[in-house]
Amino acid sequence: MKTKMLAVFFVAFSILLFGTGTVGLTGQSLQTPSVLIPESRYTFSPVLDGTEITHDFIIQNKGDAPLAIEKVRTG
Secondary structure, X not given: OHHHHHHHHHHHHHXXXXXXXXXXXXXXXXXXXXXXXXXXXXXXXXXXXXXXXXXXXXXXXXXXXXXXOOOOOOO
């Protein structure tokens, strides 16, 4: 009988502790960056050779922590 009571107590405790997903948190949500790139590609129209052209990409951080942009490559 004691074994069953102990097992029921352990299962109930586990559900309360781990089922809520808040193990180790102190009432705060984890702060993470969240990137939003409305336009990830841009196709330039034909231009004469040697003409300098530019395009600005908008990158927004919708998260609540700083966003680090690393390893930028051109296509």
